[in-house]
Structures are given as C-alpha cells and as structure tokens.
Amino acid sequence: MLRNFFIGVDGGGTKTHIRLESEDGKVLGEGWAGPANIRLSVDVAISSISNAFEQAIYAADLNDVHKSKDVHFHVGMGLAGYEVQSVREEFLAKQKNLGFTHCEIQSDAFVACLGAHSGNYGSIIIxxxxxxxLKYAKKGKYQVGGWGFxxxxxxxxxxxxxxxxxxxxxxxxxxxxxxxxxxxxxxxxxxxxxxxxxxxxxxxxxxxxxxxxxxxxxxxxxxxxxxxxxxxxxxxxxxxxxxxxxxxxxxxxxxxxxxxxxxxxxxxxxxxxxIKKRLVLPRGDACDGALLMIREKYNQS
Amino acid sequence: MLRNFFIGVDGGGTKTHIRLESEDGKVLGEGWAGPANIRLSVDVAISSISNAFEQAIYAADLNDVHKSKDVHFHVGMGLAGYEVQSVREEFLAKQKNLGFTHCEIQSDAFVACLGAHSGNYGSIIIxxxxxxxLKYAKKGKYQVGGWGFxxxxxxxxxxxxxxxxxxxxxxxxxxxxxxxxxxxxxxxxxxxxxxxxxxxxxxxxxxxxxxxxxxxxxxxxxxxxxxxxxxxxxxxxxxxxxxxxxxxxxxxxxxxxxxxxxxxxxxxxxxxxxIKKRLVLPRGDACDGALLMIREKYNQS
Missing domain, CATH: 3.30.420.40 (ATPase, nucleotide binding domain)
Known part of the structure; x- marks a missing residue:
C-alpha cells in the first residue's frame, strides 16, 4: 500500500531541524543535527540532513519500512547559503543520494517566512x-542581508x-x-x-x-x-x-x-x-514553512 | 678564507624583500618573493624567504660559493604574524633548514621602525x-594594531x-x-x-x-x-x-x-x-632595519 510522508527541513548555519508528518498532517517524528549551511560545506549539510532524517524516522517508528518502494518521502527544505549558485548546484547533484521521492528547496529564510505567516504574504527578520x-509578497520574494560573515x-x-x-x-x-x-x-x-x-x-x-x-x-x-x-x-x-x-x-x-x-x-x-508595534509573533517555524511548501507542490502535481 | 655576509629580510603579508650586503656594508644583491606572513602559513613564509634569498645570491654572484662552510650568512628578519606564539615556535623550528649561520627575528613592523629611524627611537605606522x-623607545617596544584581518x-x-x-x-x-x-x-x-x-x-x-x-x-x-x-x-x-x-x-x-x-x-x-606636521619621512626601509638589527647583534657577539 502506497504511503506518503511529508518532511520539513530547516537547515540553518548552526543546526538542522527536521519534522516528519503523515499525509493528514500528524507530526510523527522530529530530528536535529549540526549545521546545513551549504555555502560552508555541502557535504556537512548532506550529512546533517541525513542524521536528522534518521532520528525522525526512528522517532516515527518507520525504521522497518522507510526503504520500501511503496513509501514516498516528499521533502521541503530551507537551506542556509542557498543563494550561492555554485554550491546550490553541487547540493542539488548530491542530495539525490538522500533517497527522497520529491525534494523542493529554497533558502532557510524563505521557509521561515512561510512558516511565520502560515504561507501568507509577510516578512521576517532572522x-x-x-x-x-526576507519578504514574500504578491510579485515575488526579496532578500535583505543574509550574505554571510x-x-x-x-x-x-x-x-x-x-x-x-x-x-x-x-x-x-x-x-x-x-x-x-x-x-x-x-x-x-x-x-x-x-x-x-x-x-x-x-x-x-x-x-x-x-x-x-x-x-x-x-x-x-x-x-x-x-x-x-x-x-x-x-x-x-x-x-x-x-x-x-x-x-x-x-x-x-x-x-x-x-x-x-x-x-x-x-x-x-x-x-x-x-517598528516594534509593527512586529507580529510567528505562527509557525521554518519546518512548518518547509512542509507548507512541499505540500503545496504535491497538491499541484 | 672566512667571508661574512649580512642579510636583511622584510617578510610582509603581501611580499618578501631581501637585501644582501658585504661585511663593509655594500649592497651585493636583492631578491623578492611572495608573502611571508607566518600567521597564515609558516611553509609559505619559508618558501618565500628561500626564493628571495636565491635571487639575492644569484644577483650577488655567490652561486658557486654560498654553500661553502667558510661563508657565513648573518640574517636579520622581520616577519608578519610574529606576535602569534604558536606559529613563531613553528617558524623557529623550520627556519633552521634555510641554512643561515645566525638568525635574529622580530616582527616586520619592528624592523621597519628601526629602518625608518636608522636604529634610533621613534615610531612607525604601516x-x-x-x-x-610600532614605537621603539627607551624602555621597550609597543605595538598598536596589526592584529590581523x-x-x-x-x-x-x-x-x-x-x-x-x-x-x-x-x-x-x-x-x-x-x-x-x-x-x-x-x-x-x-x-x-x-x-x-x-x-x-x-x-x-x-x-x-x-x-x-x-x-x-x-x-x-x-x-x-x-x-x-x-x-x-x-x-x-x-x-x-x-x-x-x-x-x-x-x-x-x-x-x-x-x-x-x-x-x-x-x-x-x-x-x-x-598629526601631519609630526610625521617624518623614513630614512630607510624594513630591510635596512633588519640589517641594522643583525649587525648590532653580530658586533655584540
């Protein structure tokens, strides 16, 4: 029987956070690992995502089934350093080894913005x-800062x-x-x-x-x-x-x-x-944003 | 017959400059090479000094004799990054392979200061x-800035x-x-x-x-x-x-x-x-300062 799972990845400069959900939106497991800034190291990012994914699989009690071909993982990722073209291409080539069915990637800031405003237009400063x-508005998204140290x-x-x-x-x-x-x-x-x-x-x-x-x-x-x-x-x-x-x-x-x-x-x-009076509390985190992104993509396909 | 040569090394963050003089102070040859900032790489510094030294030896027409045991090279060095203890120790261990008879080392700023004021007290901003x-005064020397980028x-x-x-x-x-x-x-x-x-x-x-x-x-x-x-x-x-x-x-x-x-x-x-009216033109360069330093040491011994 075909089973679909949805995964949100928040790959930041300091840590990686993964949330695994069932098709109907129940949180089944989470995982954490080290940094996933692809600008600093694509290999470290791949390894962090893989480690956090394994934790989430274990927490969700999916160890025995997750490599079955009937199990599909639809993954939304937000990654630090995603604006650097050369490492983005390197990451896209290497991420195939992670074994996800579908993968939709954006910057960590973008998925954090989606999460903060439940997918609606808005902006975020991290x-x-x-x-x-990052601002997500009608005509597109706009980044200010976040160019590295x-x-x-x-x-x-x-x-x-x-x-x-x-x-x-x-x-x-x-x-x-x-x-x-x-x-x-x-x-x-x-x-x-x-x-x-x-x-x-x-x-x-x-x-x-x-x-x-x-x-x-x-x-x-x-x-x-x-x-x-x-x-x-x-x-x-x-x-x-x-x-x-x-x-x-x-x-x-x-x-x-x-x-x-x-x-x-x-x-x-x-x-x-x-400025203070214009700020709103975020409704969700970056994993929520990454999940929103991949679910929207899945529903469109 | 014993022959003494004196060498001044200005090992900076961008380039290395070497001046080779006879015992009576005649310039016999000079050499230039890449950076000698030991904070960034001791091996690169050793290689730059070695390359510039070979040039100076060639310019001084000493190729045939410079490895004879009757030929003594007394070397004064000013090196970028010399204030970092760990790399200083690494450099001191490795510089022995350069084959100099005596070697007196200070920071590049110190020898530049000696050169600028012909060995007298004074200060320099590079x-x-x-x-x-760097200020060289009666009771000692004082560094302001120069801590790296x-x-x-x-x-x-x-x-x-x-x-x-x-x-x-x-x-x-x-x-x-x-x-x-x-x-x-x-x-x-x-x-x-x-x-x-x-x-x-x-x-x-x-x-x-x-x-x-x-x-x-x-x-x-x-x-x-x-x-x-x-x-x-x-x-x-x-x-x-x-x-x-x-x-x-x-x-x-x-x-x-x-x-x-x-x-x-x-x-x-x-x-x-x-400030402008307090500034004086330098009397000599960092190689001159390094030569002053090693000659003073030689005369004391």
Missing amino acids: CGTGVVG PHGDEGGAAWLGLETIRKTLHLCDGRGIDSLLLQHVKQKLGGSAESVTEWACYANATKYAEIARDVFKFAEQKDTIALYLLNNAATHIEKIFFALDKFENDSKIKLPCSFVGGVSQFIVSLLKPN | CGTGVVG PHGDEGGAAWLGLETIRKTLHLCDGRGIDSLLLQHVKQKLGGSAESVTEWACYANATKYAEIARDVFKFAEQKDTIALYLLNNAATHIEKIFFALDKFENDSKIKLPCSFVGGVSQFIVSLLKPN
Whole structure:
C-alpha cells in the first residue's frame, strides 16, 4: 500500500531541524543535527540532513519500512547559503543520494517566512549567528542581508563577537576605552593582544557568535560597550526592516513582519517604537514553512 | 678564507624583500618573493624567504660559493604574524633548514621602525594590506594594531575592501545609498548580491585589498562613499598615532613618527594637521632595519 510522508527541513548555519508528518498532517517524528549551511560545506549539510532524517524516522517508528518502494518521502527544505549558485548546484547533484521521492528547496529564510505567516504574504527578520531579512509578497520574494560573515550579517551574533574582539584588541593596545565586558573577554582569551589574536586566527562565525553571549550578559549589567554594540545591532535590524518595507509598497496595508532568532530577544526592546508595534509573533517555524511548501507542490502535481 | 655576509629580510603579508650586503656594508644583491606572513602559513613564509634569498645570491654572484662552510650568512628578519606564539615556535623550528649561520627575528613592523629611524627611537605606522603601529623607545617596544584581518587592521586595504563589499551588498539589497564606486564594484563582481556573496565567499585579505584600488580611484572622482571610507581609515590611523604617542610620554621631546605603506599616500592628506606636521619621512626601509638589527647583534657577539 502506497504511503506518503511529508518532511520539513530547516537547515540553518548552526543546526538542522527536521519534522516528519503523515499525509493528514500528524507530526510523527522530529530530528536535529549540526549545521546545513551549504555555502560552508555541502557535504556537512548532506550529512546533517541525513542524521536528522534518521532520528525522525526512528522517532516515527518507520525504521522497518522507510526503504520500501511503496513509501514516498516528499521533502521541503530551507537551506542556509542557498543563494550561492555554485554550491546550490553541487547540493542539488548530491542530495539525490538522500533517497527522497520529491525534494523542493529554497533558502532557510524563505521557509521561515512561510512558516511565520502560515504561507501568507509577510516578512521576517532572522537574527541568530547571521542576520537575514526576507519578504514574500504578491510579485515575488526579496532578500535583505543574509550574505554571510564577515562581509555581511551585521547585527547578528557573529558580527557582535567580531566587533567585541576588535574593541578588546583596542583595549589591549591602548586605543580603546575600558569596560567590564572587554576586560572579561580579554582575560577569557588569554589576557593579551597576542593571545586574543591567536584565538581570532582560528575563529569562524560560530566561534565569534559565542562571544556574543558575553555581550548579552554584560548588557544586563549596563556595561557601556555591550549596550553600544546591541544598539548598533538594533540599527542594523532597523535598516533591514525599512528596506523590506519598501518592496511592493503599493498598498495601504503593511505586511506583517516577524523578528525571530536567538539574538532577537536581546535586541527587540532597543528597536524604534514604530517598528516594534509593527512586529507580529510567528505562527509557525521554518519546518512548518518547509512542509507548507512541499505540500503545496504535491497538491499541484 | 672566512667571508661574512649580512642579510636583511622584510617578510610582509603581501611580499618578501631581501637585501644582501658585504661585511663593509655594500649592497651585493636583492631578491623578492611572495608573502611571508607566518600567521597564515609558516611553509609559505619559508618558501618565500628561500626564493628571495636565491635571487639575492644569484644577483650577488655567490652561486658557486654560498654553500661553502667558510661563508657565513648573518640574517636579520622581520616577519608578519610574529606576535602569534604558536606559529613563531613553528617558524623557529623550520627556519633552521634555510641554512643561515645566525638568525635574529622580530616582527616586520619592528624592523621597519628601526629602518625608518636608522636604529634610533621613534615610531612607525604601516598602512598596506594590514595596518600596524610600532614605537621603539627607551624602555621597550609597543605595538598598536596589526592584529590581523578581519578582527583588526582597521584602515588598511583589506579593511577598505571589506567595508566596500558590505556597502555594495547594502546597495544591492536596498539598504544602502547609490554611488559610482559601489555600482562599479557591484558590476565587477557579477552584478547582484548573490554574485558578490559568491566572490566574498572565497576572498581572503589579499583579495579584499584589491578592492581598495577602486576606492582610491573613485575618491579621486570625489565619490561620496569612497571619500567616506578613506576618512574613516584616516580616523583609525589617528587613533593608532595617539595610542603610540602615549607610551613613555614622559619627555617634552616627541619621538618622530613615519607613516608608510601602499595605502598611506591616499590617507596622509586626510589626517589632522597636528598629526601631519609630526610625521617624518623614513630614512630607510624594513630591510635596512633588519640589517641594522643583525649587525648590532653580530658586533655584540
């Protein structure tokens, strides 16, 4: 007997999240794994998706049947780095080995936007390790930010970490002002410009993002530099909001915008009041969006 | 018959320059090769020094004799990345294969400072791909900046390139203002945020530094963004100047400061007048400084 399953994949820069549903929309299992940013590594992404899929299969108690030819997996995926053409092509070639019946892929930001507004038009700003804004409107979808680190992603955790390291080095060599946050980071990374440099020498976006936790902690204690950095981050988020707002800005009804991601909670209170009052809570997550996408495709076919 | 030769090595992040002198100070030959930033690669640095050394040996017509045990090479080296302890130790172990009799090593900034002031106390700010300030005074030497890219080197060519790419992406996605510089960079890198991201994905400090050339070109045409970026770079240089000035600031006589490097010519006119009037032209280059350093060591032994 033919059985159809629907899978939503949220493949982000930090972790992968998979949700497996029955044809009638019941959640059967979920799975989590490491990053799936294809810009950084297609192979790591494939491996993360495969690991999270196995977990979901196990949770759904489908171990014994999932390789049967009567079982069809229809998969919607949102992947970080999907805007980079060369790696997108590499991923499309390699994903065939995952063994899914049908696969519909978009960026992680797009499926998060679909999920946030239950498939309706709207926009989303995701502020985690990186930062991306996406608007889904009548004539198409529009991306603002999300171009990667260190050349983009201003306002996100990795960017906050990089700015903190810069200021820590300035403190070490006499260019900067003193601050409890910077003294803490300096000591944590060995106590000198040389040792901080040594750390930075091997740090990637994920490592930089860890430093952002210190920023949040010291901001609570009203550290001047920590508050300065978070206010700067808020300014970057505001720029994304206004840029998104301008696309297809031809009706009097403004589309709803959700502000999500691990860093958003530390920044939302610093946004301008006219932006804050425009924000709505997301109705669903990126897996929900990916599931909406693949179900729509399935119903059309 | 015992013959002593003295060699000065300027091992920078972009190129290596070697000068070979006779015992009585006559220049016999020079050599150039690729980068010698040991923070990025000890093996590349060893290979660059070896290549430049061979050129200098050839230019000095010493091919036939340089491996004789009666021929002694006393080498002073200034190396980029020398402040990173782990790679410094790796370099010290591997440099023995270069076959020099004696080798005295410091950072490239230190030997540049020695060269600029003929071994006397003074300071130097080098603004090329990276940016570093160094002061050599009675009680010691002090470094400001020069901690690497992208976490440091603010004001240098790589930093200028990174800031330009950030602004180009903002232009592409609707966050930024228009500018001939940014339009030019956007087109050069494929015409879209996706193609610029693809470029940035594989760009290192050297690649970013190439973008700085566009900044210089469009600054001449009074492009607003190009001028804004160069003025920002000047502010970073000023911070280094004032930080250096504060070390051992106990006498009424201010030590001379030289501002050198490929980017300095585009920034010097933008510095505050009270800084500009304190700058002196360098008396010699980093190879001269490295030679001064090894000759002093030789004379002491």
